[in-house]
Amino acid sequence: MPIDTQAPETAGTAGTAGVAGTAAEAPALDLRDVFKIYNEAGASGASGTETETVALRGLDLRVERGEVVALMGRSGAGKSTLLNLIGGMDTPSAGRVRVDGQDVGRLDEAGRAALRRRLVGFVFQDNNLLPYLSARENVALCATLAGRPDATARADALLDEVGLSERATHRPDELSGGERQRVGVACALAGEPAVVLADEITGELDSATAERLITLVIDLGRRARAAVLLVTHNPEVASRADRALTIRDGALAPLTPLVEA
Ligand code: ADP
Numbered sequence: 418m419p420i421d422t423q424a425p426e427t428a429g430t431a432g433t434a435g436v437a438g439t440a441a442e443a444p445a446l447d448l449r450d451v452f453k454i455y456n457e458a459g460a461s462g463a464s465g466t467e468t469e470t471v472a473l474r475g476l477d478l479r480v481e482r483g484e485v486v487a488l489m490g491r492s493g494a495g496k497s498t499l500l501n502l503i504g505g506m507d508t509p510s511a512g513r514v515r516v517d518g519q520d521v522g523r524l525d526e527a528g529r530a531a532l533r534r535r536l537v538g539f540v541f542q543d544n545n546l547l548p549y550l551s552a553r554e555n556v557a558l559c560a561t562l563a564g565r566p567d568a569t570a571r572a573d574a575l576l577d578e579v580g581l582s583e584r585a586t587h588r589p590d591e592l593s594g595g596e597r598q599r600v601g602v603a604c605a606l607a608g609e610p611a612v613v614l615a616d617e618i619t620g621e622l623d624s625a626t627a628e629r630l631i632t633l634v635i636d637l638g639r640r641a642r643a644a645v646l647l648v649t650h651n652p653e654v655a656s657r658a659d660r661a662l663t664i665r666d667g668a669l670a671p672l673t674p675l676v677e678a
């Protein structure tokens with residue numbers, strides 16, 4: 418597969434779309450010329466004593482459904498900023514962020530909250546489960562918030578996929594760390610999101626546990642036909658992706674030696 422940070426505007430309409438794209442379907446992710454500037458001069462109306470940080474500077478990215486992209490780059494490069502824009506936690510200073518065809522920059526707070534619930538699946542390092550709910554109830558709650566009427570059936574199907582059917586009635590404190598993470602992945606996929614975001618989720622894990630978690634995120638994400646974005650410092654994790662990109666000077670570049678070697 419060609420390494421390309423930026424598909425041309427016409428891709429997908431000529432029958433040449435990537436992994437899972439069709440002419441009728443918007444790409445899961447489509448970012449054009451995106452800028453994110455923190456403490457922008459004049460934005461706060463203050464006297465300009467704060468330092469402006471240009472975190473993203475004309476970034477382009479297109480990811481099709483079912484495609485897995487690893488995102489690398491040094492600390493402070495703008496990886497979390499990019500995920501925050503895609504997840505609707507923040508809006509771009511300039512440029513366009515489209516998730517499943519929806520322009521995030523044009524949504525109000527309520528619209529972005531709905532986008533987060535329905536279209537974006539977050540995998541957290543500490544999995545964010547509610548301690549007093551069982552595994553099944555946790556996943557069913559995620560499915561309900563994502564707007565699924567069949568929440569409990571959906572939870573059971575996902576717990577089966579992550580190999581936790583036998584543990585469905587256990588609360589988080591009755592599960593191992595690895596099992597809790599699998600419940601967290603089931604939660605992220607509960608609404609069949611267009612995009613799955615994982616920001617350095619394996620940083621604290623030993624390599625075998627990290628490997629299992631990443632395999633699960635990739636397999637379930639692909640099966641759900643989501644675009645999967647994995648932020649990582651680990652070259653082994655990056656090598657599992659369809660494409661590995663790095664953020665440098667606020668824009669994306671292919672990580673060619675790693676992927677093509
Ligand atoms: P990474 O995730 O790659 O480590 P971040 O996206 O967190 O990088 O940060 C990119 C740059 O933007 C850094 O210089 C960081 O200090 C700055 N930054 C991030 N969030 C904020 C914020 N809320 N306010 C001001 N500056 C920020």
Ligand code: MG
Pocket residue numbers: 496497498616
């Ligand atoms: Mg970060």
